[in-house]
Amino acid sequence: MEKIYRQAGRTLCIAVMLAVFTAGCASHMTTIVSRPPAHAQKLGRVEGRASGSLFQAVIPILLNSRTERAYANALAKAPGATALMDVTLREDWLWYYLGTISTVTISGEAVK
Amino acid sequence: MNIKTAVMAVLVSAVGFGCMGTQVHFSDAPMEKLDLSRGRTVKARASGLHLFGLIPLGINNRQVRAYEKLKAEAGEDYLTDITIRDGWKWVVIGNKYVTVLTAVAYPDKTKRPAAIATQRTLSEKMDELKKLSESGAITELEYKKARQRLLNEF
Numbered sequence: 001m002e003k004i005y006r007q008a009g010r011t012l013c014i015a016v017m018l019a020v021f022t023a024g025c026a027s028h029m030t031t032i033v034s035r036p037p038a039h040a041q042k043l044g045r046v047e048g049r050a051s052g053s054l055f056q057a058v059i060p061i062l063l064n065s066r067t068e069r070a071y072a073n074a075l076a077k078a079p080g081a082t083a084l085m086d087v088t089l090r091e092d093w094l095w096y097y098l099g100t101i102s103t104v105t106i107s108g109e110a111v112k
Numbered sequence: 113m114n115i116k117t118a119v120m121a122v123l124v125s126a127v128g129f130g131c132m133g134t135q136v137h138f139s140d141a142p143m144e145k146l147d148l149s150r151g152r153t154v155k156a157r158a159s160g161l162h163l164f165g166l167i168p169l170g171i172n173n174r175q176v177r178a179y180e181k182l183k184a185e186a187g188e189d190y191l192t193d194i195t196i197r198d199g200w201k202w203v204v205i206g207n208k209y210v211t212v213l214t215a216v217a218y219p220d221k222t223k224r225p226a227a228i229a230t231q232r233t234l235s236e237k238m239d240e241l242k243k244l245s246e247s248g249a250i251t252e253l254e255y256k257k258a259r260q261r262l263l264n265e266f
Contacts, residue, residue, distance in 0.1 A: 026199030
């Protein structure tokens with residue numbers, strides 16, 4: 001019985017090691033510049049920001065969706081906006097002992 | 113400066129250590145100039161390493177580098193429908209970040225290549241061939257062969 005437990009423990013350990021050593025993720029494709037609608041109406045310049053953290057270098061907390069959320073936040077600033085033109089993007093990061101926080105800032109001219 | 117102050121300074125700076133990335137500006141394509149019938153997908157990527165989670169190596173400007181590569185890939189064409197994907201991977205000595213940009217590159221419709229601009233349609237070629245046959249410039253056999261060749265090419 002003890003042998004079975006030892007074997008299971010070893011298998012679990014290998015699985016965890018494999019998971020850690022191959023840790024990685026990618027965000028979805030986020031459209032940041034789209035073709036403006038015909039006769040686009042400008043609604044003013046807007047800015048959106050979103051952050052995510054990579055905890056202990058392997059655990060992503062809201063990290064993979066940060067660009068998508070930043071774009072959505074920017075659009076939400078101008079009610080009725082469907083796209084952004086003249087887009088700028090910047091990413092800042094901050095280290096805090098347990099991991100890093102990445103913040104994406106997207107600004108652009110909101111149009112509908 | 114006593115030791116306590118020095119330790120506090122180190123701790124405060126360590127807690128708040130960070131960097132501002134380089135801002136990338138995506139130029140808008142002039143819609144009225146795009147030849148929407150000849151779009152092609154272009155892709156570029158740039159990566160950076162966060163050494164021990166603290167030291168940025170190519171991290172802060174990777175979006176700018178990816179965009180420069182994307183523009184180089186597009187050449188003289190205009191870029192639109194730009195999408196971004198950011199990935200990360202743990203690599204023992206830190207984290208590797210990869211930014212992938214994809215876009216559709218459209219050529220300027222006023223700069224159509226001469227070959228395309230002068231290209232005639234199949235029906236135009238057929239009409240011309242028929243006229244040549246009717247005028248007796250080519251024989252019936254030559255007409256049939258040429259007609260068949262045009263149809264095969266089409």
